[in-house]
Amino acid sequence: MEKYYLVCEKCGARYSQSEAVYRCRCTGRLEVMINLDTVHASKNEVFGRKGNILDKYFEFLPLLQKPTRTLGEGFTPLINAPRLAEKVGLKNLYLKNETVNPTGSFKDRPIVVGANKALEFGAEVMASASSGNAATSLAAWCARYGIECVTFVPVDAPREKLAQLQMLGAKVYRVRARDEHKDPTAEMLQKCVEKYHWHAVPSFGTFNPYQIEGAKSLGYEIAEELRADHVVVPVGGAGLLLGTLKAYAEFHELGWIDDEPGIHAVQAEGCAPLVRAWKARREIEPWANPKTVAGGIADPYTWDGNAALKRMEKNGGTAVTVSDAQILEAQKLLARYAGIFAEPTGSASLAGIIALRDAGVIGHGETVACLVTGTGFKDINAVTRNAPEVPVIDVDADLVGKISYNPTI
């Protein structure tokens, strides 16, 4: 029996694992289906494995060859945060600190799987379209393994992300938008993949269905450690949301966990195509002119959203929007009450948790997992543009008492 197969979302065509495909012949989005009957390891064996996420979850990934090449992704801490919990009116709040991944965001997880798969297919050049984080993950992996890397990012990508990409040696281009409903970086990726036969390794399934299976590792890790009632996920392209839903569904199907938590989606008010579709019970439609401080979730089209919505119906989770003010407040709370400096996108999960608590979806005594997906060092401007001047003083201990100090950002 094959370890996995692929199914087209649009026409239903099925592909074997022996076919090197990224998209369906009809151009539809493919979804990887892991044959759980081929998982012979026991729960205790898998949970007990150390090392790297590719070895640990090998049975659940669409990779056929070992050894796999990693940068040491995953195995991130799941931190109990009682001080923050009390501040936001909860009893049991856990923070999955994805900021400590090799390049500072959870995107290292999907990309390490996508890149290893592209290598199995013989890739010499790998390309990405991204708000910056997925591109950085790919650039780092390519630098480590000597593969050429080309990345397309938005014109307004933070300079920290650009610097990281340039330092890692990727060819990086900022792509101007020409249609308010379309992601120019994705359009450019598609054109170049067709023209130059590069391998597309972005973090949306439409262009690379394999990498989403790497996002599952985040859900597996939480499921292994915690019996959560709720997991709250920031949504851009929805690869993370879909991966989290798949991870819990697979462990549940195998009988490795008793039940699944409510898995909830969070988007920014200024870019919420998935939440809009969820509320109207419709398919996703592109969002015109995305506008949010959380650049990682400013995708005008939720690429993996329709697949995620189908699974959300079964899971029972919900979808909410949060304002930029709520995201920036959550960023501050994470720093001040839990000691984690996250980028605005990485703080959207906490903003969503507060909104869901206010709406009565999350109860005070329930156990909640918050996905802190990217480090604050990725977007310093989001913080410094509102920060007061840091006082400059002479070497005089009396001054510390005299200067009224207000660190509020």
Ligand SMILES: Cc1ncc(COP(=O)(O)O)c(C=O)c1O
């Ligand atoms: C830090 C961070 N969190 C969350 C997301 C959303 O992930 P997805 O695009 O899989 O929905 C992104 C996407 O770029 C991101 O960079």
Ligand SMILES: [Zn+2]
């Ligand atoms: Zn098809």
